[in-house]
Amino acid sequence: MSSNKKTRTARRRSSFKLRITVWITLLIAVVSSLGIGGILITGSQIADSRLQNELISTVERNVDEIEYKNGILEIENDFAFFVDEVYCNVFDSSGRYIDGESPAALINSENRKNGVVGTFETDGNKYYYYDTRLDFNKYEYEIDAFSGKIIKYEADTAMSGLSDPVYKSTEFKDGINSEKAIDIALEHAGLTRDEVSSLSVELPANADRTVFKVEFICSNSTYPPVWVRGFINADAAKSAFDAITMTVIYILPAFIIIAAVGAYLISRKTMKPVENICRSAREITDGTDLSKRIEMEKSAGEIYTLAETFNDMLARLQTSFENEKQFTSDASHELRTPLAVIKAECEYALSDNASEEDMLEALSSIDEQTDKMTKLVTALLTLSRTEQGDKRYKLEDTDLSELVKKTCADFVPAKNITLTADIEDNIIIPAQAQLISLMLENLLSNAVKYGRDGGHIEVRLKKDSGIVLSVKDDGIGIKEEDLPKIWGRFYRADESRSRESGFGLGLSLVSQIAALHGGKVSASSVYGEGSEFTVTF
Incomplete structure (x- = not known):
């Protein structure tokens, strides 16, 4: 019976270790999963955002590489048709394809919205696209200061203000003045001064320079706008994070196993002082010496406090058992005398040679001893009740x-x-x-x-x-x-x-x-x- 009891106790103790291990492992697994999941979700969103920002910045950098020169649309050699996984195509105002190096499946100008990132799918792939519209409302003219002839003219986007300060009217001998140069440029552009929002004239610096440079910006360009659309594979970020996710999926179980082993070792080490307490308590329980105490190092902290509490309890139990033993012995001793007297008086009263007077005397003695026992029992009952407290x-x-x-x-x-x-x-x-x-x-x-x-x-x-x-x-x-x-x-x-x-x-x-x-x-x-x-x- 004692062996079975010990087995059940050991099983419960092992179960407690197991519960601690399971709970710690589950806690670590849940926290790790939530943390990694949050990182993956947040990281995916950040990567997706960076992908879109890269698309936008690539398209915007290409804006400066397109302009009209002498009335003809030109795309500079620095225009990046494909860079950093971003394809750029150029379309006219009607959506007709002008130039680009993207695959045929990406030559698409539908749903154009200036400055907006959109998505579309083709051949099972998802792409982000970004459109920017180029309005050529910044004009540059170079005009001969003597003949008044237009040497060249250009039109590009007004991404920044004019480079030259406001002009002062200047006139050359045997040539035109700055006012005339402005009129020539505006007339060629088909604009009036009222349609121009800002104006700048670079004057001839010396005798070797006989050209007026006229710049102005208008709200209604006479050149047709151009659209630049950039494309990037939206799955580029997803592919990278899929690889990271797969790595995490393989690593996380190993991490949880390591955590479980660590949790078990920690729980076993933590429970070892408790096992010592249980073993000592069992030895005291199985033995007859209640004066034994549980020994524990003070460095054990809370476990030491637990051991001290057990020792205090054992001390009280020892005192209680000793008092109870003494009490039982004393009570038996005190009751033995009146019971012996009652027994003797009864035998005497029942004897054949007892007279009526002897019987009455015996009954009186029995009554006296009964009163004494009643007082003793009453005193013991009162004492017991007071020990039970308030x-x-x-x-x-x-x-x-x-x-x-x-x-x-x-x-x-x-x-x-x-x-x-x-x-x-x-x-x-x-x-x-x-x-x-x-x-x-x-x-x-x-x-x-x-x-x-x-x-x-x-x-x-x-x-x-x-x-x-x-x-x-x-x-x-x-x-x-x-x-x-x-x-x-x-x-x-x-x-x-x-x-x-x-x-x-x-x-x-x-x-x-x-x-x-x-x-x-x-x-x-x-x-x-x-x-x-x-x-x-």
């Missing part, structure tokens, strides 16, 4: 002063002993009045029991740093070596006294009642001169 007794605010006065007034001492009381008024404590009266009655009875004929008992109740109740007598006193033992059950300082003197439970009951009310008991005595018992609340 769960059985409800403490209420009680006028201790009046309660002590009444108890003293009702108490009638024997042996011609005089009882005096010095009671301070209006002392209120939370108490159970019946128990307080019983406690004081026991102290008074004890003082009378061990007092001298014609002696004196003094009861005092004062409120100082605490509330102090004391009972002082001038009786036979107690030996100094017996003082620590008087609060134990069934203890009598003078074993030579008659059994009529009591059971030795009175002071033990006083101690329990005081403890129930949060108080402490103490005693002082001079052997042969008297004793004083004090209860401090």
Whole structure:
């Protein structure tokens, strides 16, 4: 049976390790999965955004490479038709393909929207596209300063302002002035000065330069616009992240396995001190020596605290078992005498030679012993109930002063002993009045029991740093070596006294009642001169 119990205990302990391992592993797996998933999702979005930004910047860089020269659309050699996986195609205003190096499937000018990224699919592939419209509203003319002839003219996009400052009217001898040069340029462009938003003229710098450079910007260009559309495979970023995802899928299980092994090792190391505690506790349980204690290094932290708690519990159990053992022994001893007397009296009364008078005497003795046993059982029951604490007794605010006065007034001492009381008024404590009266009655009875004929008992109740109740007598006193033992059950300082003197439970009951009310008991005595018992609340 013991072996099966140990097996079940070991299984539960292993199960606890397993649960810790599983929970830690699951936690790491969930956190890792969420973290990696978040990184993959965020990274995919970031990569997708970078892909689109690369598409936009490539298309915008190509804008400066297209212009009209002398009325003819020209695409510069620096125009990047394919760079960084981005294809660029050029279309006219009607969507007709002009130039590009993209695959035929990408020659598409549908759904044009200036400055907007769109998507379309072809041949099972998804592409991003970006359109930008080129309006050629910046004009440049070079005009001979003497003949007034147009040397060349260009038109491009007005991505920036004019390079030259506002002109001043200038006139050359035997030639045209700047105003005339402007008129020539505007007339050629088919525009008026009212249609021009800004104007700049670069004058001839010296005798070797005889050309006016006229620049202006208009809102309504006379040249047809051009569209540049860029394409990039949207799956380019996805492919990279698919590779990363597959790598993570292979790595994550290995990481979780490593985490599980680590969690198990940690749980095993963590549980080792607990196993030591269980082993020590089992040895104590299986043995008969309750004085053994669980040994644990202080560096164990919370486990050390647990071991200390177990040791405190074992100490209390040891004390409780020893008290119970002593209590049982003493109770049996105390009950043996009256039971033996009752048995003997019954046998005597039932004998053939017993007279009626003998029977009555036997019955009287039996009644006396029964009363003695009843008092003993009542005392034991009261003592047991007080040990159960305030769960059985409800403490209420009680006028201790009046309660002590009444108890003293009702108490009638024997042996011609005089009882005096010095009671301070209006002392209120939370108490159970019946128990307080019983406690004081026991102290008074004890003082009378061990007092001298014609002696004196003094009861005092004062409120100082605490509330102090004391009972002082001038009786036979107690030996100094017996003082620590008087609060134990069934203890009598003078074993030579008659059994009529009591059971030795009175002071033990006083101690329990005081403890129930949060108080402490103490005693002082001079052997042969008297004793004083004090209860401090």
